[in-house]
Amino acid sequence: MTPTAAELDAADPLARHRDRFVGSESPLVYLDGNSLGRPLRVTASRLAAFVDDEWAGRLIRGWDESWFDLPLVLGDRIGRVCLGAAPGQVAVGDSTTVLLYKAMRAAAALQEGTGRTEIVIDRDNFPTDRYVADGVARECGLTLRWIEVDTAAGVTPELLTEAVGERTALVALSHVAYRSAHLADGAELTRIAHDAGALVLWDLSHSVGSVPVALDAWGADLAVGCSYKYLNGGPGSPAFVYVAARLLEGERSAVQPIQGWMGAADPFLMGPTYAPTAGIRRMLSGTPPVVGMLAMQDMLDLIEDVGMDAVRAKSRVLTGFAVERAAELLPEAALASPRDPDRRGGHVTFTHPAMREVTAELWRRDVIPDYRDPGGLRLGLSPLSTSFGEVERGLEVVREVLDGLSG
């Protein structure tokens, strides 16, 4: 028999962390941690202390003392805690979209002159990934090769093997698919792309802080991801970019197109022309968004404390519980996410023709999931701030709303 939500909450080793989040005490049911994570209570004091001690206290001296290096210090930390990346390969700054652009242009430049003229990307990838790939292809005289995917099955090794070849310059993939939560096989897909001579760029927006990633072990080339979902960095907090160390060395090293002074060899020399600085700092362009980098440090503290494996273990049980309870409570809805927890990330999507209307009514009743076309009710379950009781309550209200619509 399926354990009850109360039994699962009682047995959950991470349950004690839930009240660290602002709002966890309210009856509101939050099932959208993969759009915007809740703030940690401790973040309010971090922000206040920053204003008093660092901003007001240190003023411009703050740049030399810590802010200048923060994009790389924080990048190393995200790399170590969440991404399986050794130091010197991750930088924080810009939005995910801008970093996708920089990373794709860097890949195009690395492949220039090799006869490789295609970017391989799947139709189910997040819109911004597809749009940026399209723009970069136009700018660089490349073409897109689309992988047609069955949403719940994602990009399989077979599909990728068929799509890549001697013309492939770059393969751009999401690790966890934004609608279905399909979890791609990072190591295997990277290997397939490399065997074809292509570079690989991973979008980790729906993985970082939810599903362990092993970029160095996969042999990945490039990656990006956002920090406002499972890293709880707050609305608009900056994204990160990973460039493998081997691509940052030597004559044919990665260079990005936004040649700003903060990524230049000696920013304060203020010289006549741009030359990229050594290492991952070259992915920066302008002044780093220091205030936006504060909140995620609290979530990194918490994730580091509990460990990514514990986060993933809860995520698997939490999404599994949602799948089982939805089958009982919402038999008319179809599961649009993988049933196998090994192939499923941190959210679960159920489809039904009425879900758009259902979601609007849920929001009015203080139950907050997401709606994603076509007909998808998407539940983003943040392992450190979502309880089994919240999932249960949310699904019960979906049942009530569906009954109300048909009644």
Ligand SMILES: Cc1ncc(COP(=O)(O)O)c(C=O)c1O
């Ligand atoms: C997979 C993925 N990539 C990129 C983005 C967004 O990029 P940005 O932070 O630039 O809005 C999102 C969500 O917004 C996403 O889910």
Ligand SMILES: Nc1c(O)cccc1C(=O)C[C@H](N)C(=O)O
């Ligand atoms: N980034 C977002 C935003 O600025 C507004 C509303 C939602 C978002 C999101 O993060 C959407 C999310 N990436 C998704 O997977 O749908």
